Amino acid sequence: MKQxxxxxxxxxxxxxxxxxxxxxxxxxxxxxEPSTGKVTDVRSDIRGSNVRGRVLFYPFGKGSTTAxxxxxxxxxxxxxxxxxxxxxVDLSAVIGSVMAKAVYGKGIPVVGGVPRxxxxxxxxxxxxxxxxxxxxxxxxx
Amino acid sequence: xxxxxxxxxxxxxxxxxxxxxxxxxxTGVGDAVGADSLVPIVSAHVLAHFSSLHxxxxxxxxKFAGAGGKFAVPTSVDPASIDLQNWRSxxxxxxxxxxxxxxxxxxxxxxxxxxxxxVQYQVCNFPKQGExxxxxxxxxxxxxxxxxxxxxxxxxxxxxxxxxxxGMTPRFGMLNDEDRVxxxxxxxxxxxxxxxxxxxxxxxxxxxxxxxxxxLAGLPAGVGSDQVKHLGAGAAAAGPVTMIHxxxxxxxxxxxxxxxxxxxxxEIEVTRSSLEEVESDLTQTTxxxxxxxxxxxxxxxGELGELARMLEGRKLKKGVKxxxxxxxxxxxxxxxxGIASTIEAAGAxxxxxxxxxxxxxxxxxxxxVMTNSAKLAEIVSAEGEVKIRYAPQKxxxxxxxx
Numbered sequence: 001m002k003q004x005x006x007x008x009x010x011x012x013x014x015x016x017x018x019x020x021x022x023x024x025x026x027x028x029x030x031x032x033e034p035s036t037g038k039v040t041d042v043r044s045d046i047r048g049s050n051v052r053g054r055v056l057f058y059p060f061g062k063g064s065t066t067a068x069x070x071x072x073x074x075x076x077x078x079x080x081x082x083x084x085x086x087x088x089v090d091l092s093a094v095i096g097s098v099m100a101k102a103v104y105g106k107g108i109p110v111v112g113g114v115p116r117x118x119x120x121x122x123x124x125x126x127x128x129x130x131x132x133x134x135x136x137x138x139x140x141x
Numbered sequence: 142x143x144x145x146x147x148x149x150x151x152x153x154x155x156x157x158x159x160x161x162x163x164x165x166x167x168t169g170v171g172d173a174v175g176a177d178s179l180v181p182i183v184s185a186h187v188l189a190h191f192s193s194l195h196x197x198x199x200x201x202x203x204k205f206a207g208a209g210g211k212f213a214v215p216t217s218v219d220p221a222s223i224d225l226q227n228w229r230s231x232x233x234x235x236x237x238x239x240x241x242x243x244x245x246x247x248x249x250x251x252x253x254x255x256x257x258x259x260v261q262y263q264v265c266n267f268p269k270q271g272e273x274x275x276x277x278x279x280x281x282x283x284x285x286x287x288x289x290x291x292x293x294x295x296x297x298x299x300x301x302x303x304x305x306x307x308g309m310t311p312r313f314g315m316l317n318d319e320d321r322v323x324x325x326x327x328x329x330x331x332x333x334x335x336x337x338x339x340x341x342x343x344x345x346x347x348x349x350x351x352x353x354x355x356x357l358a359g360l361p362a363g364v365g366s367d368q369v370k371h372l373g374a375g376a377a378a379a380g381p382v383t384m385i386h387x388x389x390x391x392x393x394x395x396x397x398x399x400x401x402x403x404x405x406x407x408e409i410e411v412t413r414s415s416l417e418e419v420e421s422d423l424t425q426t427t428x429x430x431x432x433x434x435x436x437x438x439x440x441x442x443g444e445l446g447e448l449a450r451m452l453e454g455r456k457l458k459k460g461v462k463x464x465x466x467x468x469x470x471x472x473x474x475x476x477x478x479g480i481a482s483t484i485e486a487a488g489a490x491x492x493x494x495x496x497x498x499x500x501x502x503x504x505x506x507x508x509x510v511m512t513n514s515a516k517l518a519e520i521v522s523a524e525g526e527v528k529i530r531y532a533p534q535k536x537x538x539x540x541x542x543x
Contacts, residue, residue, distance in 0.1 A: 010169075010172070010173045011169060011173075029193065030523065030524050034195060034197075042523075042525060063523075064193065064520075065188075065277060065279065065295055065296070065297040065298060066188060066193035066194065066297075066298045067297070067298075068297050068298045068299045068300070069188075069193055069194045069195055069197060069198045069201075069298040069299065070193065070195070072195075072197035072198070072201070072299070073195035073196065073197040073198075075197065076195070076196060076197040076200065089173045089174055091170055091173065091174065091297050091300070092297055094169055094170055094173045095166060095169070095170060095297050095298070095299045095300050096299070097169075098165055098166050098169040098170075098299075099166065099197075099201055099299050101165075102162045102165060102166075102204070103197070103200050103201055103204050104200075112173065
């Protein structure tokens with residue numbers, strides 16, 4: 001059965017993919033290896049997972065303001081997530097996604113304002129659909 | 142976010158492709174953070190190091206430059222990942238240098254002030270009290286808000302270039318009076334403060350303040366701008382701090398109550414043991430270093446002079462390198478005034494237009510780095526490739542010099 005969460009669309013677009021869920025603050029800067037998409041941040045609870053093609057959930061961004069460029073480098077390498085869903089507003093994800101569209105023609109929707117306790121019900125392997133136009137995030141098996 | 146008709150036209154592309162892309166970025170950010178409008182800025186400061194911007198960063202800059210983009214306001218440029226003049230003698234591989242130079246070429250086309258420094262406020266970018274700027278470089282943003290009394294948010298990579306192209310930035314956060322009110326008070330009571338203590342104090346504030354604007358009381362009278370620079374850098378490295386109210390220094394903040402607008406806030410005392418805790422947190426080893434790094438953020442000409450005095454008649458031990466990182470301008474001055482020759486006679490080197498935390502330390506063969514910079518210690522230890530020793534400048538020199 002499908003369930004739907006509602007947030008605020010920050011960068012428009014639609015995408016679908018398998019869920020990858022982190023409950024800790026997240027950064028692409030020194031935290032995701034652009035050449036593989038692998039999460040390398042020693043403080044991350046999804047270290048070792050790969051963001052490529054996934055709908056990536058995390059509560060907040062953290063750390064260096066260069067994270068937008070690290071994110072964009074994963075796009076250039078083709079190892080980027082399909083969409084990003086956050087509880088707060090991660091400016092690095094917003095800027096990285098806007099630049100990804102402008103420079104590489106790749107749409108990576110970003111949705112904010114989805115509470116952690118709501119999205120933490122999503123199980124690993126769930127299929128997720130993101131519509132940043134309506135802010136809707138649907139998931140299920 | 143409300144756009145006026147001229148801004149609407151830029152977003153539709155009527156001002157050219159570069160301004161359209163810049164508008165897409167700033168409106169995307171402005172809408173996401175709930176900004177009400179775009180406001181003019183008097184200057185910008187943009188990031189330029191290949192180690193974080195990667196090839197994608199080059200693509201962005203080349204896209205802006207290729208579309209005929211030009212910076213609309215004076216825009217200073219942050220350090221590169223290599224010493225742009227002497228990189229070969231520092232062992233930088235040719236391929237790596239080439240990538241960095243592509244970034245540099247793009248900034249030349251865009252009309253950046255190529256000062257290659259993170260202390261632009263000590264070199265070439267001088268906003269006045271009350272003015273609005275869009276600066277990247279977290280330590281410089283703290284200095285701008287706390288010491289100069291101008292207004293800047295911490296501007297992210299990509300956004301920095303967009304604001305510079307437009308000469309505008311979304312109004313939110315530190316641009317609003319209500320977001321500049323202090324919500325937590327720190328009081329330092331740790332006796333005389335060494336060079337290291339200012340950095341540790343900043344780090345302590347950055348860790349504890351969280352997203353609250355802090356006010357700091359108890360600094361000695363006559364504290365120097367270099368000391369405040371390192372205090373702010375330590376704070377910004379440890380947390381999201383973009384401003385520290387310093388009573389007697391920050392314009393408009395004569396006393397602690399001015400910072401909090403008379404509201405009572407949580408008070409945190411910083412004691413000698415709080416500073417010692419930072420020292421132990423930022424120290425990963427007791428091994429002899431293979432690199433000593435001073436100048437994250439960049440040393441001023443005055444600090445280079447001080448280093449020369451401390452190194453006079455000393456000689457570095459075998460197997461240890463010592464680099465003093467500074468702006469191109471202070472480097473030139475040190476060369477003309479005998480400061481450089483004193484430092485070099487001790488076996489140390491001055492390097493400019495780059496900085497330690499954005500250079501490929503591991504690739505250059507360094508395993509243990511000793512520094513008095515809390516910012517360098519925090520960044521390098523988080524990466525986990527190189528081990529850090531954190532100590533005062535005098536102790537470092539006594540240990541690594543004969």
